Amino acid sequence: MDAITARLQEAGRVEVAEIAARLGVAVETVRRDLRRLEQEGKLRRTRGGALPAAPPPSAASAPSAAEDGGPLAALAAAALPLLPETGGSVLLDAGGPVDALAAALPGHASGRELLVATASVTAAAALSRYPSLAVYNLGGMVRPGSSAQLGEWARQELARLRFDIAFLAPGGVDPEAGLTDPSAERAALHEAMLASARRVVVLAPAGALGRAGFARFAALEAAHEVIVPADVPAPLAAALAAAGPAVRRAAPHPPADGGLAPPDPAVR
Template identity: 40%
Template sequence: MYPPERHTVILATARAAGRVEVQQLAAELDVTPETVRRDLTALERMGLVRRVHGGAVPVERLGYEPALTQREHELGAEKDRIAKAALDELPEGGSVILDAGSTTARLAEMLPADRELTVVTHALPVATALAALPLITLHLVGGTVRPRTMAAVGSWAERALADVRVDVAFLGTNGVSVDAGLSTPDLAEATVKRALVAAAARTVVLADHTKVGRTELAVVAPLGRVDAVVTDSGVAPELADEIESAGPRVVRA
């Protein structure tokens, strides 16, 4: 396959998946990783992708936050595995925070119906999933609801969370990197996520492999504030090792 043909395949894959990884492309295209890196450099010079650690993302995804309804249908199997693995991080009783996001919503749907838990959330889909469970004491944080994520944000939410202390916060994120820590595209949502971290004795991040190595506009917290990152088996081993070296335990579901 000639370079222009590879470039077409790589760009199409990046746009479909939101990210491409060097090792996976090398195997699929039957070329060396060095060849793939040269291809990605060429595509970056054309302004079509941006290089990130271990791969690249298409430029149209930079700063773009897909709606929750769209994200619900992306990487469904991986998100189910992540949510199932995150169940091991639940306290035996006690209290948890469930952040907004498609993976945390899956976790809410998997919470054991026979265990007493106090759940705090600012996410409408999470509240809807839990409202009818008799052993769940549900506290819904109010605020201005962002249609893109169906999460309450703003000063009302921040004030409510300032009075909360829970055992574990299960956090969603758009980016996880050693340099920036946790990040998300929206400044208001980042502020609320910081309040979630501050309210919890432990923080567990749920993030599929496309989020690992990415940095978004608004920084939430450094990795030193995170106890565990639960991701899927598609994460590049070197990225997982880098995250783990910065502090959090990495669980690959």
């Protein structure tokens, strides 16, 4: 059960099928463990998975990446300098790393006029409070227990849009398996996001690295850049870079204005 709570803390959500495949156990075993953890007050079960025991903070009260100070905040801080200048367009995925980026974006790009589209209800609500940002929500079905939007509706919107840069947070980032997700529906949305952006940046927390999900949507070389935690082992970072994208390590303690750690000599 420790593996479940660790994954929940890292990703903000766990899915039964994903945990069962990851641990090599039966689905019913995972469901039983989730029931026990819920009884202990450590999580709350949802359809097909679980969320943290306490509801997530509202967009209005969510801490900025700098205030949060965790691993997702470090990835977000490393992504901030990659934002375009005034007049640029940005596509934001859904998920913990991208929601952290959305929380930090207004402070970094204060007064900068940007067009931002997102598949995250949380990100859209947080960013819509800033007059300099033109915020669009892709629409579609909201995945139960999360703020992520999926489905044909969102994919159709993406098919007619074009962005300067997209920030994605896939479920798996592996040198051989490429970019993957735990569901085919999520992978289909990510494939549409890739096709709509001139530049693609992948935010890869520790839980996604070296992991191959159920559905593959692209080779790793489809990403222009992958941002990884500061403590990623050098061999893994080198393997990621050899597969095509530039690899950057997030700073161990991100500065308030965001930034990238110096490139790893073994990677660049």
